[in-house]
Amino acid sequence: MNVIAERIADFLKQYPPFNNLSIEELTIVATSIRVVNIEKHKTLFRINDVLHDSFYVVASGVINLSVISDAEETLLNKCVEGDVFGLRPFFAKNNYMMTAKAREESVVYAIPIDTFRPFVAKNAEVLNFLLESFANNSNNPEDRQNKGKLLSDHVVYTGGSQSEMQYFQSLTYNKMPLKSFVNTTVRDAAQLMTDNLMDNLIIVDNNHFPVGIVTDSDMRSKIATGRVPITATVDKIMAAPVLAVPENVSLAEAQLLILKYNVSHLCVTQDGSDKSEIKGIISEHDLIVAQASNPGVLIKEIKRSQDAKDLKKIRAKLSDMIQTSINKNIPLSHISNIAGEINLALIKRSVELAILDMGSPPARFAWLSIGSQGRKEQLLLTDQDSILVFEDVAPEKYRDVKDYFLKLAKRATSTLEKIGYPYCPNVHMASNILWCKSLSDWTKQYENWINTPGEKSNEISSIFFDYEIAFGEIKIEEAITDVIFRNASRGKLFFDYLGNDALRKPPPLSFFKKFNVEEEGANENKFDIKTRALMPLIDGARLFCLSLNIKGINNTYLRFKQLAMTDPRHSEIYLNCAEAFVILSKIRTVEGLKTESDGQFINLEELSKVDREKLKNALAPMKDLEELIKARFQLTQFS
Structure with a gap:
């Protein structure tokens, strides 16, 4: 193997799917590769171009992938070193659906499809990697830390980024940012970033408040060009001040800030200002990853799905989104x-x-x-x-x-x-x-x-x-x-029946305010949050809405909110029940996600003291609701 091919093989083996190939296979791939130099703003392929006979890996620089949406070119993703793109020739016969353009002077490796296809056919890991990415527009499915990402050019851009759903959608980002101080030399900063495989370094003061950020781009544009010596301190090349956001920032808010201020990173701090401790870093790439789980995108994917297998993958994404959203409050x-x-x-x-x-x-x-x-x-x-x-x-x-x-x-x-x-x-x-x-x-x-x-x-x-x-x-x-x-308007017997049914639910607390738990069976000593806590609230909300002729609202939380307006004399009870329902639902959901179950039975021993108190306090409004049911429908618990 010649020196150039050897260097290419060493580069490729750092990243999936090439790290699944043997040395002999890597040698064959490396010797067949064509090195392509692309000048800044020059295009490798455009939307509707005939498919190439190769797919691509970024060796250096940045390649932008964009689509046309509403007659405008919209940036979908940025490919950096190690990213694979242009996979369409592997799996489809029609033309490209994206444009690949160099954001800066770049080098890409063109890997011939015919050379690589035999290794895909006999290596399940490589095939699954490429298929999963192409089908789902996901990043590297093997590596959630995004070290070596796989970017599909199969996606159809769906727009709607400022929808209400996306406005609240939360983000996953690096919560362990790389940090250093203003007196760090550029040489040491570069070494630190290389050792930690990071493309950015947060510069902090003595209080660990962020004062600036250094990125790979700064290293290339200011150091590699000779404008600033490598012995200089990082304050000579850092971007300052940083743009800070709170920990629960939404996807849409983050996108707006990055577009508005033309920055590549956002600093997450304790209080959302640059005068508090750094808690994380959000990159443009994090936004692209989040886009893949945008509810609007998921619904579009559902409409295109052809079988249960496709739909199951989307439901899994929903579970991830629910988990992340709960974590972000x-x-x-x-x-x-x-x-x-x-x-x-x-x-x-x-x-x-x-x-x-x-x-x-x-x-x-x-x-x-x-x-x-x-x-x-x-x-x-x-x-x-x-x-x-x-x-x-x-x-x-x-x-x-x-x-x-x-x-x-x-x-x-x-x-x-x-x-x-x-x-x-x-x-x-x-x-x-x-x-x-x-x-x-x-x-x-x-x-x-x-x-x-x-x-x-x-x-x-x-x-x-x-x-x-x-x-x-x-x-x-x-x-x-x-x-x-x-x-229902003339159904007194019906309301008696529903009212008594609601009152028959087993009480959540004993006379001495202890949790009533299961006494035997597989869930012994666990608390049945569905039957003892949530169902009485669900039954009560339904009963009052039917009796007060409130149509078109089925959700328990919204039913209680509407009841507070329709029946203002008892608004405090209804609003307390609405809040209790949310707290109890969250406890059940967290339990279900943790145990991969329906979350019905809560192990009280595993709850913190604070969470046990929160659970107990959420049960308090149920007594008032029970008394209101008895009074309104003239019932006793034994009628």
């Missing part, structure tokens, strides 16, 4: 709203894929998510609940129409189960013959539940009164709502 009500929209989009696509398999439906219909999905409170992968309502058809067509929708529902619920939503243990699903029927049948069903409650108590479930349309005709959902509220 994003308001839970907002997280629930985002998660609810994405969950509904996943359900809708599951129904659409079933229709694509089976052909057009024989009648109009509505797929309604019920229970926690219908309330947009499903932050964890809990079981699916749904009903299907199809329009009334001629009697002779009824059986065939119902058969079609039952088959459709079985396909859709099967897809949802593969995504990660378990089948409902009580079979409250559209695939159950009981819960897939015509509008007239559903009208009778709701009328029976409301007018003769308890007659067939094993059939009634209050979750059927929490619903949200996921797919189909909105007028069918509206018809169900009209039936419910028309009958």
Whole structure:
């Protein structure tokens, strides 16, 4: 192997996927590589160009990847040393969907597809690396620290960066920034950055307040050019002052600041100013990584998905986003709203894929998510609940129409189960013959539940009164709502039934204010936060909204907020319940994410003293709610 090829091989083996190749394979790749020098602002390939016979690795410099959005060129990503891009020739026949342009004078290695393809075919790690990146527009799936990143040119830019959802979306960034002092020499700073594989160094004062930042770009433009000697101190080349942000900065806020001030990094500090301790550093690359999990982007990906496998990957991204958002203290009500929209989009696509398999439906219909999905409170992968309502058809067509929708529902619920939503243990699903029927049948069903409650108590479930349309005709959902509220207005027995059902839930605390925990079984000594804490609040909010004719609000938190306005005499109780619901939901979600479960059972021993007190305090409003239910509906706990 010649000296140049040897140097290229040494460079490549630092980065995936090349670190999965043997020395012999690396030698073959390195000797086939073409070195391409690209002048500043010159283009390697453009959108709609015919595909090249190579893909590329950045050897030095910076390559910008951009797309056209709303007639403007929009920067999607920056590729730096070790980044792989231009993968489209591997997996697609149509032309490039991005433009690759040098941000500065750059060198890239062109690796012939024909030379590299045999190693992909026989090396699962290399193939998975390239496939996962190309399919998901993800960065290096093997390395969350982004040391050697893989950047896809498959993505379709979706815009909408200033949407409400993205405004609150949180960021993952480096919480252990590299720091040094103003009297550090440039030579020492460069060595420090090299040793730690970092492209930036925060310069701090004696209080550890950030006063400046040095980046690779500063080293290239000020030191490599000879403008400043390597023996100088870093204050001669650092950018100052820094742009500081608080720890809970959102994606959109960070993007706006970077664009507005034309900087490449933001310093995260304790109070969001440069007069407090440095806590982290946000790079432009962090913003690109966050874009991949933008809720708007996820919904676009859902619409393009072709099977359950695609949808499962997107649901995993949602779980990551929920975890990150909770860590950043994003308001839970907002997280629930985002998660609810994405969950509904996943359900809708599951129904659409079933229709694509089976052909057009024989009648109009509505797929309604019920229970926690219908309330947009499903932050964890809990079981699916749904009903299907199809329009009334001629009697002779009824059986065939119902058969079609039952088959459709079985396909859709099967897809949802593969995504990660378990089948409902009580079979409250559209695939159950009981819960897939015509509008007239559903009208009778709701009328029976409301007018003769308890007659067939094993059939009634209050979750059927929490619903949200996921797919189909909105007028069918509206018809169900009209039936419910028309009958509920004269349904004293119904409210007695629901009220007593709410009061029957086992109390969360004992007479001596101790937590009531499970006494036996797999969850012995654990606290059932769902049954003892959340369900009484959910039941109470539903009961009062139905009795006060409040339509169109299914979410428990929003129901309590609306009740505070509709029934101002008891607003304090409702607002306290709203706050309690958020606290309890967060505790359950954190537990579920930690244990990869539905979070229903809390190990109190693992809670800190502060969290145990927070949990206990959140249970206090439930007593007031219980008394209000008894007074309003003239009930006792034993009626």
